[in-house]
Amino acid sequence: MEMKKRISLELRNRSPAEVRELVVDSCRSADGEVEGVTEEFSALEVLSMVNVGLGSLAKLPALPKLRKLEVSDNSISGGLDALAEKCPxxxxxxxxxxxxxxxxxxxxxxxxxxxxxxxxxxxxxxAADGYRDAVFRLLPQVVYLDGFDPDDNEVPESNDYVEEEEDDEEEEEDGGGSEVKMSVLVPVPVLVLVLLSLSV
Known part of the structure; x- marks a missing residue:
């Protein structure tokens, strides 16, 4: 499937400005360039174009909110200059x-x-000797290269997972608290009945 057609399907009656994540993996770029992705995708944060036949990113539009770009398994050999300007x-x-x-x-x-x-x-x-050290020297802002930091520590799990875990713990705590409240409330009517029976 052509990239442009795939993008129109992915939109699902939304306007490009509403799309935050766009995945067009394994479709075809007719001329080895980015097609169908325009500056109208102004809210786009995640773009995945894996195995689409890209030879260049020169026609990538300005995507100021883009945080994650997946372009693995293509034929890109250089021309990465556009990224800093278009995806800061x-x-x-x-x-x-x-x-x-x-x-x-x-x-x-x-x-x-x-x-x-x-x-x-x-x-x-x-394959170059000292590849990892050389990349970390060239790009000091990079923390993880191929999934590992300079000390060979793996990328930690995403913060989203941590937040979900914390939410679950809070729910458990809330649940536990409500059970305690119930156990305190349940005996009260019993106590009232006992007092009434004593007064009679």
């Missing part, structure tokens, strides 16, 4: 399985000041 808030970038062979190809990412996580699995650049 990008914090996660997955370029795994692309044709990035030289460290110099990553240099434009220095301008992505919010970039915290970068994935380059199966890119030619990963």
């Amino acid at each position: 808030n990008l914090s996660y970038l997955n370029l795994s399985g692309n044709h990035i062979k030289e460290l110099s190809s990553l240099q434009p990412l220095q301008n992505l000041k919010n970039l915290k996580s970068l994935d380059l699995y199966s890119c030619g650049v990963t």
Whole structure:
């Protein structure tokens, strides 16, 4: 399926400005460029274009709210300059399985000041001696490279999970509290009956 057609299906009668997450994995880009994604997607925070035949990100529109960009398993070899200008808030970038062979190809990412996580699995650049150290030196803002920090600590679970866990704990506490209240309230009528029977 062509990328433009897939995007129109994904919209499901919404306007582009309402879309916060767009996944068009495994469809086809006719000319190796981003198609169908326009500046109208102004609220877009997550964009996934995995295995769509991209050779370049040059036609990526300005997406000021974009935080996460998944473009793994494409044919991108460079031309990452557009990202800093068009997606200044990008914090996660997955370029795994692309044709990035030289460290110099990553240099434009220095301008992505919010970039915290970068994935380059199966890119030619990963075969270079001292690859990880070199990338962390080149991109000091990056905290996680291929899922690990400079000390080989894995990316922690997302904050969303932690918040859900905390919510569950609060519900359990609330539930426990209401049970205690019930146990205090239940004996009161019994006590009243006992007192009434004593007075008779």
